Amino acid sequence: QHKQLSGVTSGCQQGGCLTCSDYNGCLSCKPRFFMHLERIGMKQIGVCMTSCPPGFFGTRLPERNTCTKCRSECDSCFNKNFCTRCRAGFYLHLGKCLENCPDGLIRSDTQRECV
Amino acid sequence: MRVDLFWVCLWCLLRPGAAGQGQSTAVCSPSCSCDGDGGADCSGRGLTTVPSGLSTFTYYLDLSMNNITELPAYVFKNFPYLEELRLAGNDLSFIHPEALSGLHQLKVLQLINVMSFFEGLQQLRHLWLDDNNLTEVPVGCLRHQANLQALTLALNRILYIPDNAFANLTSLVVLHLHNNRIKEIGDNCFAGLVNLETLDLNFNNLMVFPKAIEALPKLKELGFHSNGIASIPEGAFHNNPLLRTIHLYDNPLSFVGASAFQNLSDLHSLMLRGASMMQDFPILTLTNNLESLTLSGTKISSIPADLCEDLKLLRTLDLSYNEIQRLPSLQGCVRLQEISFQNNHIKQIDRDTFQGLSALRLLDLSINEIDVIHRDAFLSLTALTNLDLSKNSLTVIPTSGLSSLSQLKLSQNPQMKNVLTAKNLPKLRSISVPYAYQCCAFVGCDSVTSSSEDSDIKKSTGGEDVERISMIMHCSPSPGAFKPCEHLLGNWM
Numbered sequence: 001q002h003k004q005l006s007g008v009t010s011g012c013q014q015g016g017c018l019t020c021s022d023y024n025g026c027l028s029c030k031p032r033f034f035m036h037l038e039r040i041g042m043k044q045i046g047v048c049m050t051s052c053p054p055g056f057f058g059t060r061l062p063e064r065n066t067c068t069k070c071r072s073e074c075d076s077c078f079n080k081n082f083c084t085r086c087r088a089g090f091y092l093h094l095g096k097c098l099e100n101c102p103d104g105l106i107r108s109d110t111q112r113e114c115v
Numbered sequence: 116m117r118v119d120l121f122w123v124c125l126w127c128l129l130r131p132g133a134a135g136q137g138q139s140t141a142v143c144s145p146s147c148s149c150d151g152d153g154g155a156d157c158s159g160r161g162l163t164t165v166p167s168g169l170s171t172f173t174y175y176l177d178l179s180m181n182n183i184t185e186l187p188a189y190v191f192k193n194f195p196y197l198e199e200l201r202l203a204g205n206d207l208s209f210i211h212p213e214a215l216s217g218l219h220q221l222k223v224l225q226l227i228n229v230m231s232f233f234e235g236l237q238q239l240r241h242l243w244l245d246d247n248n249l250t251e252v253p254v255g256c257l258r259h260q261a262n263l264q265a266l267t268l269a270l271n272r273i274l275y276i277p278d279n280a281f282a283n284l285t286s287l288v289v290l291h292l293h294n295n296r297i298k299e300i301g302d303n304c305f306a307g308l309v310n311l312e313t314l315d316l317n318f319n320n321l322m323v324f325p326k327a328i329e330a331l332p333k334l335k336e337l338g339f340h341s342n343g344i345a346s347i348p349e350g351a352f353h354n355n356p357l358l359r360t361i362h363l364y365d366n367p368l369s370f371v372g373a374s375a376f377q378n379l380s381d382l383h384s385l386m387l388r389g390a391s392m393m394q395d396f397p398i399l400t401l402t403n404n405l406e407s408l409t410l411s412g413t414k415i416s417s418i419p420a421d422l423c424e425d426l427k428l429l430r431t432l433d434l435s436y437n438e439i440q441r442l443p444s445l446q447g448c449v450r451l452q453e454i455s456f457q458n459n460h461i462k463q464i465d466r467d468t469f470q471g472l473s474a475l476r477l478l479d480l481s482i483n484e485i486d487v488i489h490r491d492a493f494l495s496l497t498a499l500t501n502l503d504l505s506k507n508s509l510t511v512i513p514t515s516g517l518s519s520l521s522q523l524k525l526s527q528n529p530q531m532k533n534v535l536t537a538k539n540l541p542k543l544r545s546i547s548v549p550y551a552y553q554c555c556a557f558v559g560c561d562s563v564t565s566s567s568e569d570s571d572i573k574k575s576t577g578g579e580d581v582e583r584i585s586m587i588m589h590c591s592p593s594p595g596a597f598k599p600c601e602h603l604l605g606n607w608m
Contacts, residue, residue, distance in 0.1 A: 032180055032204040032246060050159035050180040051201065060203070060245050060270050062294055062318075078265040081313060081336065082289045084199065084241050094310065095264055095288045 016048025029065070034058050036067040073097040075112075086112045144168035153196070157181070165190050172196055179203040179243065186210045186256070192217030199241045203267070207247035212255025215239065238262060245269040245291065252280045260284060267291035269315070276300040276327075282307035293317040293338070305330045317341050317362065329354040335381070338362040346370035347390075350377075357381055364388060371413075373398050380404055388412050399425050406450075409433040416440055416460075423447030434459070435479070446471045455479040457503070463487040471495050481524065482506040493517050504528070505547065514539035525549060526591075545589040554590035 016033035017026040029035045029048035036052060037044045052058040052067035057077045059066050070076065073090045074083035074097055082095035090097035091107045093114040101107050101114035108115045143149035144166040147157035154175040157166055162181040169176070174196045183205040191197060191214070239260055244253070249271040257263070263284050269291045278301035281287060287308050297319040305311070305327045313336040316325060321342040328334060334355045340362040349372030352358055359381045369392040376385055376397050384407040387393070393413040399405065403425045411433055418434065420443040429448045435457040444467040445451065451472050461483040468489075469475065475496050486508040493499065494516040503524040504512060510530045517523075520540050525531060526547040535553050537543050546557055 050204075051177060058203075060294070062270070078241055078267075078289055079291070079313070082265050084265070094286075095312075 016050070017046075018048075020046070032065065034065045034067050071097070088112065142168065142170040149173075158201070169194070174238075175199040177201040178205070181205050184208060184248075186214035188213035189217045190214055196238055198238050200239060201243040202247070203243040204246040207244065207249055210244075210249070210253040210256050212253075212258070214253075214256045215260060216256075240286075241265045243267050245271070247271050249273060252276055254280050257281060258283055262286050265289040268295070270294045272296055274298055276304040278303040279306050280304050285309055287311055289313040291315045292319070295319050297321060299323075300325055300327050302326050303330065309333065312336065312357075314338070324348055324351060328352070331355060333357055335359045339366070341365040343367060346372075347375045348372050349374045351375040352379060353377070355379075359383055361385070368393075371397065376402055378402065383407070385409065396422075401425070404428055407431045411436040413437050418443050420444075442468045444468055444470060448472065449474065451475050453477040456483065458482040461485055463489075464492045465489055466491050468492060469496060473497055475499050477501045479503045480507070484508055486510070486530075488513055490515070500542075518542070521545065523547075547591045551592045551594045554592065554594045557590040558593065 016029050018028040018030050020026045025045035026035065026048045027046055033048040033050060034052050036047045036049050036056065038047045049067070054076055055070055055074070056067040057070055057079055059068055059079075068080065070083065071080065073087050075085040075087050077083045078095070083092060083097045084095075086092045086097035090099060091101055091112055091114045093101060093105065098114065105114035143155065144157065145168070146160050146162055146166040147155045147169065149155045149170065153170065153172050155169050155173050156177045158177045159180040162178065163183060165178065165183070165186075171193060173194050176194065176197060176199070179201045180203070183202065184207060186207065186209070188211040191200070195217070240262055242260070242263060242265070245267040246269070249268065251273060252268065254277065257266075261283055264286050266284070266287060266289070270293075273292065273295040274297065276292075276297060280301070281290070281304075285307060288310055290308070290311060290313065293315045294317070297316065298321065300321070305314075308331055310333055311331050312333055314328065314331065314334060316339040318341045319339075321339060321344055324344055324347055325339060326348075328337065332354060335357050337355070337358060337360070344363070344366040346369060347363070351372060352361070352375060356378060358379050360383065364386060368387065368390040371387060371390045371393045373395040376382065376399060378401040380401055380403060382402050382405055385405060386407070386409040388409065389412040391412060391414070393415060396415050396417065396419055397410070399422075405426050406428050408426065408429060408431070414437070415434070416438040418439060422443060423429070423445050424447055426448055428450055430450050431453040432445075432448070432451060433453075433455045435455045437459050439456065439459040439461060442456065442461060442464065444465070445454075446467060449471055452474050453476060455477075457479045458481070461480065462485060464480070464485060464487070466489040469478070469492060473495050476498055478496070478499060478501070481503040482505070484507065485504065488509070490513040493513055496516050498519055499517055500519055501522045502517065502520055505524040506527040508530060509525070509528040511533065512525065517540055519542055521542050522545045523540065523543060524547045525535075526549055528549050531549050535548060535556055537557060543557075546554075548554055
């Protein structure tokens, strides 16, 4: 049963929810919040967040803001093709997570970047 | 060169956020939560100004979803190491030209003769300004951001982009401007963006093709769908040889220059719908990695005979709703899996039209004027599962080669009155025919089954053939009680 969120009810614990259901969590978010589908065991729960969790990037559109997974080699990203931080073993260069740095640059393990 | 390496390492160690080892004790503002590694999350706190009390070594600052309406000069001067700044979802309508000034990294190490000279190296790399109330590009404050690599100004109220708006952003790789009100852009507004790879102009009010993209030699992803652009000029992308994707749907396109999409060897997909004045098939020489081509709703009346010499990797071809009269041989497009020529003026299918297309699965030739199909036309189509020949002028169709066909549409071929046979169609599961009686060959007239039942009717004459035929699940129009002999009574029903 979809509820217009009046107060915090079971299954819809977060403040960013606009409509929610006990079973599925948030179904839609308040303006500017991001809708993120969180997996809990076999279930997916809708969660409304001010910004997307690590490993996801936010896409803002007039009708809906969504979180989308970054590429596998990115820890965080700006969009599908532009990483802002790499997973271990990869090194960031101009938004790409590379296993080897271009000529003239060296791998910084602390930064996970080509410097 | 040893010295070079030393200074680079020193610079790395000095930079905060270097895995935080030995980082000064976490200084944070009560309005934020800090991760002790240079990251500060102050999002969604109802802030109206940039909070004080944050660590000098902050490299990531999230101020999104607050109520900040303007950024005064030098507001970030205490954060010389800032790399990532999120200001999305505020009510920003004014950013002082000097707002981002003061983001200087330390003047690092002027070394004569050995290493280049770094001075005033800006640190900011990723800037989110989306979902605010900006009515213009904050040109002034972006002026010094030579290190900026990703910028979003999406979901603002920007109307116009002036020339040289991003002139010094030589490191910028991604620029999002979607969901603004951009009506016009200067022909040189993208000057200086020599490393830009992604430009998103979707959902704006552009009326003219953004010629300014000529300044973007490294552009790979371009989006300007959902605008008001009526024509794409000749040579539109001649300066963007690395383009991989171009999203231009939902524009009232009426004309597309034939040479617009030439020499785009990285382009994988081209989708043009509704360019109603377009008459010439686009020249696609050297655009030879195209895997999907959609050109529909145009006045194109012919396809170049050498189409498949360039497009050997093509997998889907949709040339529906044009005015094509004759088909060339598509023999070279050996990877084709889906073809649609629906709604054209095609009259015949030759022997070599689809020769060699052994990967083809879907073929839509409906709503044409086809009256002749060469008997070997489908010989190579051993993977074809769906064939739509409805609404043509056919009397017979060849079936050899169609061993994998599961769905066949022949309705609205009024001259096709002969009894059809499924002899070469062992896998047929669904067929639509011009006349109900023709379904008798597929589902048996004497015991009419509903179209969804799977019945195994043994007919005395058919033997093994009939048994296999009767496995057909669905035939329409099904020969119900009221349409026993459609053919004898003519088409009065």
